[in-house]
Each structure stands twice: as structure tokens, then as C-alpha cells.
Amino acid sequence: MKFTLFIWRQRNRGDRGRFVKYELNDADPGMSFLEMLDFLNQRLIERGEEPVAFEHDCREGICGCCGMVVNGFPHGPEKGTTVCQLYLRHFQEGAHIHIEPWRSRVFPVIKDLVVDRSVLDRMMRAGGFISVPTGSAPEANTVPVPKEAAEVAMDAAACIGCGACVAACPNGAAALFVSARLGHLGLLPQGQPERERRAKAMIRRMDREGFGACGNHRECEAVCPKRISIRFIARANRDFLKAFFVHPGKA
Numbered sequence: 001m002k003f004t005l006f007i008w009r010q011r012n013r014g015d016r017g018r019f020v021k022y023e024l025n026d027a028d029p030g031m032s033f034l035e036m037l038d039f040l041n042q043r044l045i046e047r048g049e050e051p052v053a054f055e056h057d058c059r060e061g062i063c064g065c066c067g068m069v070v071n072g073f074p075h076g077p078e079k080g081t082t083v084c085q086l087y088l089r090h091f092q093e094g095a096h097i098h099i100e101p102w103r104s105r106v107f108p109v110i111k112d113l114v115v116d117r118s119v120l121d122r123m124m125r126a127g128g129f130i131s132v133p134t135g136s137a138p139e140a141n142t143v144p145v146p147k148e149a150a151e152v153a154m155d156a157a158a159c160i161g162c163g164a165c166v167a168a169c170p171n172g173a174a175a176l177f178v179s180a181r182l183g184h185l186g187l188l189p190q191g192q193p194e195r196e197r198r199a200k201a202m203i204r205r206m207d208r209e210g211f212g213a214c215g216n217h218r219e220c221e222a223v224c225p226k227r228i229s230i231r232f233i234a235r236a237n238r239d240f241l242k243a244f245f246v247h248p249g250k251a
Helices: 033-046 118-127 147-157 164-168 175-186 195-208 219-223 231-246
Strands: 003-009 018-024 096-100 109-111
Touching: 018 033, 118 175, 118 195, 147 175, 164 175, 164 219, 175 195, 175 219, 175 231, 195 231
Parallel strands: 003 096
Antiparallel strands: 003 018
């Protein structure tokens, strides 16, 4: 297959960056998108050129590292997939493909397609924990969990922290990411003691980090590779408001 690639190249945070055109004439339709970038990089190295920097780890849609924007869509035009699960057979022969990093002021570009997403870790540190002792694995029936609560909690836990929701949101909001984390911990019995305080701490941290406000555009839901529902945002907002009555004055 033949493709014309326009890839964002940026040496560092201080560089303005630009799109660079590459012609790919012998790509296999069975290649994943990351395999295609590997293929291109091998060609660049053979020519003595700088390879394209991009982030990856598991290549199985689990780690969330491989986030990039493909033809204007975070993770590409296919629904419910990460870039590493996107295959060249999904594109037409001779297609022009634009590849760029997440576009958000909270995700500064490190190099080429790699961005700094440590802000997501800082929000998790603000409240993403439970105080229930863990130790060894408890007996399965020690803490009964209703089936519905367990299923919804697992839906929220599917979030891989890739940041696509932020990159897609017109306001640059992280509401879907934060609410998924809050939903995961807040729906289970072990997460109840800090439920409201956790919501207050993480949402306040989100605001301090410079994310925009959620406008219910639902772009986050549309591009989420794990199809997480914006219903979790409503749940997080309820916990946040409740926190001011249950824990007034506390983080």
C-alpha cells in the first residue's frame, strides 16, 4: 500500500515544530499503525535521518501510551481502539495521513509525537487512593459487592489514562478521566470512606492544573478507546457537591 504521511516533527518543548512529508510506497495492509511507524523509522535510520519519536509500551490497547492524533481524531478514526490497534487496512490506498501529538496546553510536547502526561498522575496522587488495609488477598466473600456496582466499577476501571478525552474536548477538560477514576473507587465498598473527599481533592486539583470546564460536548466519550460513558461525570459532580456538606473546609 502507498501512503503520504504528514508527521509532526518537533525537537523539544522550545521548538515551534512543523509537519514533515514522508512517502511510504510498500506498506503491508496488515501492519498496525505503530508497526508502520517502526517501518518508516527503519527507513529513516538507514538514510541517516532522525527517526520519529513516539510513545508505546504494550501495543495491546492496555497501557494508554501510544496516544496521537490521526487525521484529526485522537487514536484515529476507528471507534473503541487505541492507535496500536489501528491497522493500515482501515485506510484507502494512496491516502494522505496527518499524524500529530495531543493538542492541549496541559500536555506539552517533549519530542515529535511524545507529550508529557504527568499531570494525570498528579491528579491521581491528589485523591486516587483508599485507606482500607490491603495486605494479602482477602477471601472473596468477605466484602460483598452488588453485581451491578461491580460491573459499573469495572466499566470505569477500564480507563487507561491515555488523555484522548482531553485532546478531543473543545474546552480541554479532563472530566471523563477524573470521573472514571472516582467512579471506579467510589462504587466499591473499599472506596467509600474517602468518596466525597476524594472527589473534592481530585476535581480541585484538576482546576488548579489548568484544565477547562466540561461543557457536555461528549467529544471525550466519542474518542475514548474504552468507550467510557459521560454518566460518570454526573456521578463525580454529585460527589463533589456532597463533599462540601459532608466535609466542609477539608480538601
